[in-house]
Amino acid sequence: MKKIFTRSVPKEGRVYQSKINGQLELNWHKGKLMLDTKNVNYSYGALQSALAEGFIHIGKKKVRNFNNILVLGMGAGSVIETLRKKFKNEGKITAIEIDPVVVDIAKKYFKVDAFSQLEIVVADAFAFVKENKSNYDFILVDLFIDRETPQKFSSPEFLENLVNLIAAQGTILFNTVNIENEFTRRNEQMISFFEKSCAVEVLKEIEGGNDLILIKKK
Numbered sequence: 001m002k003k004i005f006t007r008s009v010p011k012e013g014r015v016y017q018s019k020i021n022g023q024l025e026l027n028w029h030k031g032k033l034m035l036d037t038k039n040v041n042y043s044y045g046a047l048q049s050a051l052a053e054g055f056i057h058i059g060k061k062k063v064r065n066f067n068n069i070l071v072l073g074m075g076a077g078s079v080i081e082t083l084r085k086k087f088k089n090e091g092k093i094t095a096i097e098i099d100p101v102v103v104d105i106a107k108k109y110f111k112v113d114a115f116s117q118l119e120i121v122v123a124d125a126f127a128f129v130k131e132n133k134s135n136y137d138f139i140l141v142d143l144f145i146d147r148e149t150p151q152k153f154s155s156p157e158f159l160e161n162l163v164n165l166i167a168a169q170g171t172i173l174f175n176t177v178n179i180e181n182e183f184t185r186r187n188e189q190m191i192s193f194f195e196k197s198c199a200v201e202v203l204k205e206i207e208g209g210n211d212l213i214l215i216k217k218k
């Protein structure tokens with residue numbers, strides 16, 4: 001008899017190896033499937049709740065009306081679910097993800113490509129932001145390799161390209177994990193950079209360890 005292919009994840013979870021992210025784990029928590037790395041939650045767990053708090057701060061009506069959204073760091077796409085289901089947003093979403101293993105997991109186990117108006121681009125967010133000339137009214141920066149955001153994403157070159165992509169009155173939500181002095185310094189430098197052309201607000205220690213930097217173009 002032909003073997004039936006099953007996409008279900010056993011109770012004890014499932015582990016994948018990726019050249020980019022190292023160990024990727026599918027784990028169950030309170031009946032919900034999540035994507036984790038060896039050390040942190042990537043999608044559909046505390047991370048999803050932290051980003052939802054950021055959206056509530058931006059304002060439900062404003063989030064619902066975002067027309068053109070850029071997600072840098074798609075992971076398994078929990079923020080896309082939040083936008084579509086919790087905030088009833090129907091705008092176009094372009095999601096950038098560097099790791100093809102993560103994209104496969106997002107499609108296979110989290111059905112990310114069932115969301116309408118979603119374009120998934122497998123690319124380095126640094127290069128995408130440099131080469132892209134579109135305008136977005138919302139950009140999420142959620143770029144991590146395990147527990148750290150690669151240093152290039154706090155460089156003046158990246159930050160400048162990022163600000164150039166945001167439309168007038170648009171919003172950037174920059175997710176950071178502020179766990180050590182080095183990261184505190186990095187965040188302070190980024191905030192000083194953004195303050196030159198934007199209004200900046202920081203939501204501290206959301207869901208335990210995330211500092212969300214909210215940047216609004218003046």
Ligand SMILES: C[S@@+](CC[C@H](N)C(=O)[O-])C[C@H]1O[C@@H](n2cnc3c(N)ncnc32)[C@H](O)[C@@H]1O
Nearest residue numbers: 043073074075077078079098124125142143144
């Ligand atoms: C915390 S997860 C993103 C979670 C996602 N925003 C969500 O809502 O579920 C971080 C993601 O950033 C991706 N990433 C890291 N460096 C990247 C880069 N240079 N370009 C694009 N994606 C990158 C990782 O592969 C990982 O999937």
